[in-house]
Amino acid sequence: MNNLFLLTDLYELTMAQGYFLYKKDFDVVFDLNFRKSPFNSGFIIFAGLQTFVEEILNLKISKEDIEYLDSLKLFRKEFLEYLKNFRFKGSIYSVEEGEVVFPKEPILRINASLIQAQIIESILLNIINFQSLIATKTARIVEVAEGKSVFEFGLRRAQGINGAISASRAAYIGGADATSNILAGKFFGIPVRGTMAHSWVMSFDNEYTAFKKFADIYPNNTILLIDTYDTLKSGIKNAIKIFKKLKNKGIKNFGIRLDSGDLEVLSKKVRKILDKNGLKEAKIVVSNELDEYIIEQLLSRKSPIDIFGVGTKLVTGYPDASLSGVYKIVAKKKNKNYIPLLKISNTPEKISLPNIKNITRFFTEEKFLFDIIHLEGEKLRSDVMLYHPDFHYEIRVENINHCHSKKLLKQIVKNGNLIYKFPSIQEIRNRTKRNLQLLTTEYKRLINPHMYPVGISKNLKKLKESLCAKLARITT
Numbered sequence: 001m002n003n004l005f006l007l008t009d010l011y012e013l014t015m016a017q018g019y020f021l022y023k024k025d026f027d028v029v030f031d032l033n034f035r036k037s038p039f040n041s042g043f044i045i046f047a048g049l050q051t052f053v054e055e056i057l058n059l060k061i062s063k064e065d066i067e068y069l070d071s072l073k074l075f076r077k078e079f080l081e082y083l084k085n086f087r088f089k090g091s092i093y094s095v096e097e098g099e100v101v102f103p104k105e106p107i108l109r110i111n112a113s114l115i116q117a118q119i120i121e122s123i124l125l126n127i128i129n130f131q132s133l134i135a136t137k138t139a140r141i142v143e144v145a146e147g148k149s150v151f152e153f154g155l156r157r158a159q160g161i162n163g164a165i166s167a168s169r170a171a172y173i174g175g176a177d178a179t180s181n182i183l184a185g186k187f188f189g190i191p192v193r194g195t196m197a198h199s200w201v202m203s204f205d206n207e208y209t210a211f212k213k214f215a216d217i218y219p220n221n222t223i224l225l226i227d228t229y230d231t232l233k234s235g236i237k238n239a240i241k242i243f244k245k246l247k248n249k250g251i252k253n254f255g256i257r258l259d260s261g262d263l264e265v266l267s268k269k270v271r272k273i274l275d276k277n278g279l280k281e282a283k284i285v286v287s288n289e290l291d292e293y294i295i296e297q298l299l300s301r302k303s304p305i306d307i308f309g310v311g312t313k314l315v316t317g318y319p320d321a322s323l324s325g326v327y328k329i330v331a332k333k334k335n336k337n338y339i340p341l342l343k344i345s346n347t348p349e350k351i352s353l354p355n356i357k358n359i360t361r362f363f364t365e366e367k368f369l370f371d372i373i374h375l376e377g378e379k380l381r382s383d384v385m386l387y388h389p390d391f392h393y394e395i396r397v398e399n400i401n402h403c404h405s406k407k408l409l410k411q412i413v414k415n416g417n418l419i420y421k422f423p424s425i426q427e428i429r430n431r432t433k434r435n436l437q438l439l440t441t442e443y444k445r446l447i448n449p450h451m452y453p454v455g456i457s458k459n460l461k462k463l464k465e466s467l468c469a470k471l472a473r474i475t476t
Contacts, residue, residue: 005061005086006068008122013069016115017079025113027333029356031106032124035324035349038133038317042449043439045139045432046107047170048131049097050422053412055127056088056120089416090116095359095408097423098173098431100439102454104389105373106330106357109409114332121327130163131170133323137292137314138174139436143444144296149307151193152176153287154315167315173428175436176314188425195223195257195285195309202228208238215242215254222246222254223285226270231261236270240277247279255283255306263288264303271304285309291318292446328352342467348390353456354467359408362400368438370397370453371408375460380405386455392465395455 019025037044061083069075069083090112101107108128110117142150152171158164168184178193179185185192196214204210207229215222224242226235236256243254256274258266263286274282286298287309295308312318330352331338340355356376362369362384372386386395412420423431442450456464 003060003062003065004055004123005059006065007126008119012118012122014074016118017075019115019118020079020082021076025115027111027338028114028117028329029331029338030110030112030117030121030327031330031353031357032108032110032128032325032327033106033353034101034103034132035326036103038136038320038323039140040449041136041140042443042445042452043100043102043136043139043436044132044323045135045174046095046099046101046128046132047097047135047173047428048128048166049094049108049412051131051166051169052124052127053092053418053422055123056092057413057416057418059086059088059120059123061086086116086119087416088112088116088120088413090413091411091415092413093409094412096410096428096431098428098435099408100368100432100435101408102371102452104353104454105359105371106353106409107359109356117329125325125327127166129323129325130317131166131173132325133317133320134167134170134315135174135432136323137317138171138176139432140292140444140446141290141295141308141310141314142175143436144292144299144446145308146299148299148305149177150175151307151309152179152181152311152314153194153309154311155179155181157312158315164315169425171314172425173432175429175432176310180309190425196225198225198228198259201225207234208241211238211242215246219246219249219251220253222251223283224254224256225259226256227258227260227266231258231266232269232273236273240274240279243274243279243282244277247281252281254281255285257285257287257309259287263294263305264298264301267298267303267305283307287311289313296446330357331355340463340467342464342471344468344471351390351464351468353389353460354463355460357460360405361408362397362403362405363438364403366438367440368435368452369400369403370395370455372455372457373460374457375463378457378459380457385458386453387458387461389454389456392461395453397453397455 066080093109095107155164158167165184168179168181169188172190178191180194201210211224224239226239239256267284283306285307286305290310291313331340342354343352345351358376359371361371443452
């Protein structure tokens, strides 16, 4: 999209003007983290980084934007003049897209002037929260699909045009095999797939003719929707006639789609009929308000389904309308040094983690073990101790002898310049798959998943406690 400068909340610009007028444009550090996982899930798939970075590095204000802001009678001429030359000149550190992340982890860090860091907050949260939500939803669906194909069919139910395009991108990162959204396919290089609608069948004099005409145009990709009139009495019978003709021509890429009724019962009956007619290669595609719970139930009951077309509940992140990403200032520069900052609250979960941080993940060749949030540059001991990020009790972890570790935050942008090569969307999708393979099943199950061990280092715990005590003294 072009010219997203005004895609922000009003208070971002009113605060920015205040910083400008009071000459408070010193360097700061902000963190992005998720307060909780969506869907009561045990993990989150991080997505949206490339979209965000590309928008931010091209962010500038237009003449029309200036005129509109001026019309609000809130902004002074000198601040509007300042905005005319706005370019993001800060640095961005982030985990990579397709990474598995968890609540409280500082997954993205902005080092910039206060005004620049403030202005980009809303667009950052908008992009990352939504794409991570949809990528996570898709990953859950793909996990329970047990290797069966999952197609994203949600365009018509998505939250607006950009929501549809962003959802298709995030769904592919999360593991979907294809999308029905042609524009998203063009933008991102995602495979596009589709079948037919009931209107096609109803536009012909009879069902058989509708199927035949479709197969004549698309003989190598004939998926017939068989539930327009009666799935078992007419739909499957007419489809079989078409499939036998295709098979006689040496064509074997065909199948049926079910979009209504009892998908378990119908898929089993249809499979039996197809096999009886020597059409074992025929695929069964199902759609109709699917989600991870329905798919898990269908497969647990041995429903012979090959492809799941998932729409509404995928692209809307049903039943969670949003992801709880928050963006908090954690340090400010004073006399060439960064001073740690802390947001305090009566709710322990809302107390931020101060200062400049990174995440180190410990893992073996077979699985992830635990993550530790620590001060940037802090050297972790071999007998590393973890403490709960909010309540500070000790977290017991597995022995780390002979395991590997890696820091998750990488520098993406340096002083306004991109220094990271974004991988292809296929590579990001593969990273998601590899990471989920290393996350053991107890963290991925749909109901009551285990919480993956994420803790803070002893030094970070001490810093947080000392700042909390200091602020308590100031406020009493």
